[in-house]
Amino acid sequence: MAVPAAASVRGADRYQPPEITGLADLLDRQVRERPRARALIVTGDRVHLSYRALAALADDVAARLGGTGLRRGDAIGLVCANNAEFVVALLGAARAGLVVAPLDPALPGSQLSARLEALGARALLLGPAAADAPPIAQVRVPTWPLRVVASRAGTAAVALDTGARAVRDVRGAAHELSDHDALVLFTAGTTDRARMVPLTHANVAASVRGICATYELGPGDATVAVMPFFHGHGLFAALLASLAGGGCVLLPERGRFSARTFWDDMRAAAATWFTAVPAIHEILLDRAEIAYPGPQTPPLKFVRSCSAPLNTATQRALERTFGAPLLSAYGMTESTHQVTSEPLPPRGPLKHGSVGRPTGVALRVVDQDGRTCPVGTQGEVWVHGPTVARGYLGDPGETARSFTDEWLRTGDLGALDKEGYLSLTGRIKNLIDRGGEKISPEHVEDILAGCPGVAEAAVFAIPDATYGQRVGAAVVVRGGEGIGAEQILRYCRDRLASFEVPDRIALVAALPHTAKGGLDRLAVEARYAP
Structure with a gap:
């Protein structure tokens, strides 16, 4: 099936990315201008939560957290599946001026505790685990269970138990944080190797604006949350960019991706796009003959792939099957997710095998001596711009090795072509x-x-x-x-x-x-x- 050349374009040069300053005001414009518009679709009943309802829940959480003795700039953990509780906890804590550290619910208790203590989190917000997942492990910091109850009428209420008092005198890296910070994300790896990346509200705003601008996300868009929210891919590209742009996000009933229900969820949301890693794209492609509903699915404007290399053969097969352009993107935790992406047609050509052009950042490919490589020559990818973090918490040695004069040394190998498209060739350490x-x-x-x-x-x-x-x-x-x-x-x-x-x-x-x-x-x- 041919890929529609102009399916993703709203109108030449008319798109304006959302004006936000960070997590705390992410919903504000939508609440003012479109309060009844759907923001989330949640639970097995596929309840629609409006922007007004979501903001009210977040404000309720913010007020309750404000009564616990926590101060602006304090760090707090968040462990939860991809459900309404995660979104409400994240936005509520941000509105209370806290720095949120989302963590993988599947980590064993020892690793969860180690990460919370290394950060110096004063408490942990705990939402429900994904369906069929093991119970979330107990940790050695005060834990505050949070639940959201939503009715079919679209009304919702939050229950938050803050009975256990927050830790007063914490150790760890939290003393390096301030109320300018919004998030602390952990890089992929074991407990010994995972690093803590502080992201400011300005980092978040620049990332969300860049993603929205790249894909021209707006009120007419909707998606299904495929990737986990405790990593940048799902958090920034699917959740925050959609909400900032006024779109809608369906949160699967199980709290995580399910190939069995994916296309039903896409239809229920009237989804216009989705983003996933290549492994999930492969699953959807393998199941397409029995599961993809074809014409019964709303037409997709584009499909996005990120977080791992996508081979060209799979990219072409996905485009043929889904009848939409497959846009490869590249990002990392230290750059608040997205660095480059293939553009929407006809904003630029699609170059299979590349990860596109820089999106709101400057990019260099350098040799071992730090000199810029000629076009087409392999070197290390360096990134500079408003989305780049200031370094790692509690690790000045690794910060010095990875950040040079505000340039992030990614450790990725790649080459730029004459049009500024980046092709990745591997990791130096691999x-x-x-x-x-x-x-x-x-x-x-x-x-x-x-x-x-x-x-x-x-x-x-x-x-x-x-x-x-x-x-x-x-x-x-x-x-x-x-x-x-x-x-x-x-x-x-x-x-x-x-x-x-x-x-x-x-x-x-x-x-x-x-x-x-x-x-x-x-x-x-x-x-x-x-």
Whole structure:
């Protein structure tokens, strides 16, 4: 099916991104101008909550938090699935002047406690877990349960138990925060490796405005929350940008993505777009023959992919299936999510294999000496602009290594073309050194993913006494394809340099993924490299 060339454009040069200053006033314009418009669709009954109702719930939470003795600039944790409680807690705490740290509900109690204590959170707001998920673990800080009860008539009330007194004298990194800060997000990784990124209200406002401007999000738009809100992808791109632009977000009944209900949810929301990681796009593509309702689904203006590389073959297949442009984007926690994106047609060409152009930031590709690389030459991607965080909390050494003169050194390898489109080629820390030849596992994975019958691939280093490292690959084959390791290797030999071709291929049923949907490389190495 052909991709509509102008499906996403409202009118030349007429779009204006929302005027906000941060989390606290995110809803204000919509409450003034469109108070009865739907902001959220929640619960199994798909109750519509208006902007006025959502703001009232947030104000109620803010008032209750204000009576606990917490001061503006204090840090507070938030553990909750993708449901109304998360949104109300986040916006309510922001209106109370608190700094919110969303955390993964699936973390064990020891890791949740470690992160809260490293931050110096004075209390934890606790919402419901996702359906069928294990109960959220107990932690060593005061915990305040929060619930939202919504009726089919669109009325709602909040229950917040703040009986346990907040910690008075906290340790950790909270002393580095102020009431200019809005959020603290944890980077992906284990407890020992996860870093705390403070994001100001100005960072949040710049990110939301940039996302809205890129996709021209407005009151006529709606989406389904696919990605978890405790990471930037789901938080900024799906939730906050939609609400700031006056659109609507459907929160799945289970509190998380469900392939079984996804298209029903899209119809219920009259969704115009959605954003997800490649792993979820692959699931939707694999299920399209039995699950995609085709003409019964409202036409999509665009589909967005971010947080992990999307191979070109999948991108084209998604566009053919869904009849909408698939826009690849690139972002990270330290840049308040989005850095680049492919533009809406006809705002610019779609370049499959790229992650588009900078969106509200300056971008450089530099060599090992910090000099700007020529067009088309690979180097490290550096980012500068209003969305870039000031550093890491409690980690001056890593801040000095990753932030240089207000430039974020991303650790990602890439190259810019003549039109300013960025193509990513891998992560510096992931490079495999095979006898002096530096190999990007992401590049090899992209080739493997293009092999007919291959659903997903992970490439990793195998220790080797002669070369130092060799190339290994774990490959997931689509059911019924009957493809074997030798066929995959033949495909690779025709498309890769000889030193890049995997020395070992393991056919596996599934690959491990992180909570935000990216490939869990540490788990892959532990499982398949020995």
